[in-house]
Amino acid sequence: MFVIRQIRTDDVPAVLKLARLVHSFNLPADRDSIATKIARSRRSFADRLEDPRERMYMFVLEDLETGNIIGTSMIIGCVSWPGNPHVYLEVSKQSFWSEDLQQGQTHKVLRLGTDETGPSELGGLVLAPGYRGHKDRLGGFLSNVRFHFMGLHRKSFDKRVIAEVMGSLTPDSRNVLWDYLGGRFINLSYLEADVFCQHSKEFITSLFPTDPIYASLLPPEARNLIGRVGDEARPALAMLERQGFKDHGHIDPFDGGPYLEARLDRIPLVRETSRVRVVGTGRVPASRVGIVSVEGDGLPDGPGAFRAVRTTFAEDEGGIRIPRKMLAALGIEVGDKVGLTPTESTRRTPAKATKTTKKSKSGSKGKSS
Structure with a gap:
């Protein structure tokens, strides 16, 4: 389970x-950076941040049979603000x-852009290789x-919600677009x-040219990486697209992977x-x-703890029924309130099975939105 x-x-x-399995800006393979992010996440869940712009929520997927942590994902509440731009x-x-020649050319152009309006961002999605393709759809x-939360x-x-999809890297963790641009x-x-970007983004805006850069001047092997998704990131891209995320022509300045965007309410x-x-x-x-x-x-x-399971459920009068083992995994009892996101079916006919007669606990373990 x-x-x-x-x-x-x-x-x-x-x-x-x-983190060592990927090269993600949001999940650097650095012990101190990860410890700092975890502390920030703990304060976010507990609603104990002095600056609400620092909200960040990190989730881990645990195999209860082994106790192993086999995956991560995260939400960054506010990715930018004045003086701290998203680049x-x-x-x-x-x-x-x-x-005179009666001919023309159309060129792909790159321009450095910044955004200080503070969209939320999805990131840090990693699943251990041995669990990819699992029957329980653990990647999904x-x-x-994150959408549930x-x-x-x-x-x-x-x-506004944005998400970067990783670009393509070489076997020795280089990026050809970065090498040439x-x-x-x-x-x-x-x-x-x-790694340095974890501490400051100033070097990008100070050293990168603000004038247009014509992609035609790059060699084909670099030019072809503009907006290209790495092979291992294609499942993540497909999941985002199913939720309405669109490519608006913004790419990561490091690896060239696309930034996708969606409206939260859509x-x-x-x-x-x-x-x-x-x-x-x-x-x-x-x-x-x-x-x-x-x-x-x-x-x-x-404080502010959060636990979730992927489970079958049935709608019943006044709520839902779930398997007893899932009740135990969540640490709740019949009568408690839970969050629910249907993910894999459109049937909404009420169940007719007999309800459990165990009395409800008073109150709820839910946290108000």
Whole structure:
């Protein structure tokens, strides 16, 4: 069985191991950076941040049979603000025409852009290789739990949501686009620049040219990486596109991977998320599958704790029924309120099975949005 929960301080070694599988700006393979992010995430879940712009929520996927942490994902509540911009390259086209020659050319143009309006960002999605392609669709669970959480706490996030999809790297963790473009203006390797960006983005805006850069001047092997998604990131791209994320011509200045964007209120899984009461357990038909979660300070994971499972469920009068083992995994009882996001079916016919007769607990472990 698998559960997604908020990250804990003792998860640093496991998350560092996962971070070494990818080269993600949001999840650097650096112990101190990860520890800092975990502390920030813990304060975010507990609503104890002095600056609400620093909100960041990190989730881990745990295999309950082994106790191993096998995946991560995160939400950054506010990716930029005045003086701390989100930096990207805008990709556009510019056409030229010669009357005398009666011929023209259209060129792809790159321009450095910044955004200080504070969109929310999805990131840090990593699943251990041995669990990819799992029958329980663990990659989708890790990705979709972020929409589930945002649906429960919509006021904590911006109306715009962005997500970077990793570009293509060489086997020795280089990026050819950086070698021929960014590296010509910034005397750092791709990995060095990526690590330094954890501390400051000033070097990008100070050293990168603001004038248009014509992609035609780059060699084909670099030019072909503009907006290209790495092979391992294609499943993540497909999941984002299913939720309405669109490519608006912005790419990461380091690896050339695309930034996608969606409006929070138009993301299907966000819209379909609600709070319901668990009214029973027992056998539940497998026709409906969704994410069910519980929140509250009374859980073992600490203040503002969050736990979620991917489970079958059935709608019943006044709430839902879920398998008893899922009730135990969440640490709740019949009568408690939970978050619900249907993910894999459209059937909405009420179940007719007999409800569990166990009396409801008073109150709820849910946290108000």
